Amino acid sequence: MVGVGLWRVMAQLPHRPLRRQTWRLGYPLIRLVHAPAEPSDITLVDQTLKIASLITAFRSRGHFVAALDPLGRTLGRLVEGNDGAEYAEPENARDLFELLKDYPSLNLDAVGLKGVDPNKRYYLGDHLRMSRATQLFWTVNEVVALLRGSYCGTTTVEHEHVVSQPGKDWIRLMVERPLARSLFLPSFQRRILYHLLYADHFERFLATKFQAAKRFGIEGCESLIPGLFALIEHAAENGIKAIELGMSHRGRLNVLHTILSKPLGSIITEFKNAGDHLQVGDVKYHLGTRGALSFNDKTIQISLLPNPSHLEAVDPVVLGKTRAKQFFTGDTKRSQNLGLLLHGDAAFSGLGLAAEVMQLSDLPQYTTGGTIHVIVNNQIGFTTDPKLARSSPHPSDVAKGVGAPIFHCNGDDPEGVAHCCRLAVEWRQKFQTDVVVDLVCYRRHGHNEQDDPRATQPLTYQKILNHPTTLQLYSQKLIYEGIVTQDDLDKWVDDVDAKFEAEYAAADSYAPTLHEWLASNWQGEALGSSSSKRYIQPTGLDLESLRIVGCAISTPPAEFNLHPDVANLLKSRAQMMETGTGIDWAMAEALAMGSLLMHADPMRGQTVEKNPHFPVRLSGQDCERGTFNQRHSVLYDQSTAKRYIPLNNISPGRQAEFVVCNSNLSEAAILGFEYGFSLENENALVLWEAQFGDFTNNAQSMIDNFIASGEEKWMTPTGLVLLLPHGYDGQGPEHSSARLERFLQLCNDDPDNLPGFGPQHKLQMEAGFAAADKDGKGYLTRADLKAVMKGVSSERVETLLQELDFGQADRIERRDWDVFMAQWMRRNAEKDHNLCVVNITTPANYFHLLRRQMNRPYSKPVVVMSPKYLLHHKPCVSRLTDMATGTYFRRVIADGDAADNLRNTIDLLPRKEIRSILICSGKIFYLLSNARRSRKMRHVAIVRLEQIAPFPFDRVASIINRYPNAQLRWVQEEPKNMGAWAYVQPRLATALRELCRGREHTDVRFIGRATSATTATGSFQVHQMEMKAIINAAFELKENEVQETQSARRATITAV
């Protein structure tokens, strides 16, 4: 084959000697192996190989000598003291640099082609991608001309690290051709110029009108705007229907206005601070919005997510939301919804989150089919030069780890920028993986407009001062090429400036609306535009529904070869369903999730099976099996490794989907991703599980800046559930604490004031009673109560009455009404709370909690201090009837309550004789209960705070009031400066002050570990001694419990 191919080629050869040499190479190849080659053969082979290496050099190192820096610093030796210069010194490509220095008179010595005639033709076959179609023989001159244009101009691409060979081939095909930079039509060039002009004048306008304001202008990188237009237009042409966009401060106002059409009047209002009545909770350059762009017959929706100052933090959120969009719109090919992230150069290379997020790009349950990253590479981060900001040549280098191709372009070449953006879109649609556009530009002013950058970068800013704007450069080019005239340009300038002025003049009467800040489909819930399928309904379910779900999740498919332990687990689950007892944590969780997947809509008379509802998505490290071997939500056939997910087989085709996925080892990226997922649609239960709660602080900014505060800042409610394994089992400082105190500190409920107790509340109650008691009998019946609670289901009223211990009495006195209304107001106030924090002790209560997330019309994030030890602790079980109709989530559980799963373990003294109340939360309850039983402490009551925040003032108080003569103790496992104590202490004081008047004992003593710098000891023995000391202190009626535990700790520590 080789011989025939070469023969055909030879026929075209110009010179006889060359033909003879080539023939020798082609025909008896064996001669080359067996006989010594002739010097001329060797020279030819050597030169051809050198040309091949030259091609490789251009492809792999051409970007080092490309003309990327608008300030002209990339190509050429760095001048000493030329601060701010790109790190990419030509040392990395010295040969190419020497070769191109005096182009077109090539210095072939530099690349080892000494003495070669640059016009002699060499057979290169496949080495140049284009050769297959057009040319097999190339002169060195042609090779250099082609590759110089492809890799060393104002645009270039890095692709040697791309893993996919077809991907590499495609890129070469796209760039290695003489006119690879698409010949844009004049109309397109005019549009680029117009967008450039608009972006440029937008900043000028704001700079003139608001000289003292920070706006983080785009000056120096105006080509971002035509670049984005080109990207979005090409995305629309390639089938994308919606873009989720995330970006930082730089140029954000410009993007908001020019790309997303945020009215200028609105931006001006924000500058003037005239929209404060809308209680916007964040600065203008953090806000999000939604917009749409139309190109011919195609419209593309764009939603810009709001973000905190924390750079890169929004990245995973954008991708989670993109994934959710794909999920909810059935975009299984991921070809219609695109995630687009704009980054700063310093942030992209410096912050690990960017790299963590890119790691998600090819993970089956996290991929979004490729993200397009655009780096606004202004070659500075605040006052820090690139050489101090990263250890690699380009800020984009971190993307090489995931094999993303990287297009670099010079910001002063807006056509090149548009071209790269279009190629990025094509790559993404074709290969469905991440791709980067590194837009190399500069920052004309300081970090913000109040900074003078000359103080730290004097030489760079001298250069910038003398450097024409991109608009000037590009308009000169187009005028020179005859694409536009100076008159055209002047007219555009006049029109654009006049438009801005007119909007400025009209801004005083501009009425901003809350909708301008909404980036999500259902963010408008608070504004009455919710798409919710949800309403308040009880979380308890009829036993039949529970059995349907229970049976499905404990039955493996036929002929499925289960692991023996898993087979036993399923058997025990089946038994739980049969007996209705012994329901453990994992089973309760599966029942809750399964019932949500099959959720019935009783209002429409539908049965469990007829109304598929509420998809459930659970993600986290090793969550499929469960870190503690408890969940096994995916079954594996032991002979085929086939997977089977019981929760997806309750009623296949007629249920919502259960997505369960082991995540990669990242907290911040995954938590951010799931938070983003939860923002897209409120009708899904989204849960993130940490391996151990201890690791959540790796994701602290997701918690502080999004989950806890997003709703208040940006009106972005979320119903995300965080499962954070927590509890002291003697496993050391980093496997004990999910840092409960941190979450409680984020909760916004007022420690000192009770809802329902203000003067205006009293007036409301009075008026309400008068309205309900129509016939003036002085009390209400249950019917009166239900009649006056318009729009509230009768079941719900009954639940509230039960919670207040009304029993079955049909006479509600005025005092009871006040209590009822205070409770009602408190419930309403829960809507204003930002975070719910629970530390639950029974599987049934966990079941209700999860179902409550989907059974109330508003969404709140829930932080669950989830158990480890309790997962397999025999007494920690519930009965099926604890989840049945009429049962509900208990914020507090006291001895003998219906939800008390350990009732009858001790015969307590009558309530008046109870001398001590131990209030606690979570796992320690079981230790206390066990000790109380074995020590026969009949005079001690134990109260479990299941929901810590919002604090259940009313419920806690009514339980305390049951024991009028008891002392109060708060017992916790955590050190005194951690756990719930700091949160609970003032709230207990308020509850006692307002709701427990007249009792003798009103101070609450602390029992727990002594204050400590670390969460827990590393010694198991010390841990056990500490636990013992806590339990002893809890049951001793001494005054100095704290000292007791403190000295116990010190003693043990010294002993060790």
Ligand SMILES: Cc1ncc(C[n+]2csc(CCOP(=O)(O)OP(=O)(O)O)c2C)c(N)n1
């Ligand atoms: C996580 C984080 N750390 C620090 C900062 C403070 N900060 C704000 S802007 C900035 C420089 C960002 O540089 P770059 O990413 O290149 O963006 P540019 O401002 O140049 O567009 C820094 C350090 C921040 N906002 N977020």
Ligand SMILES: [Mg+2]
């Ligand atoms: Mg920068």
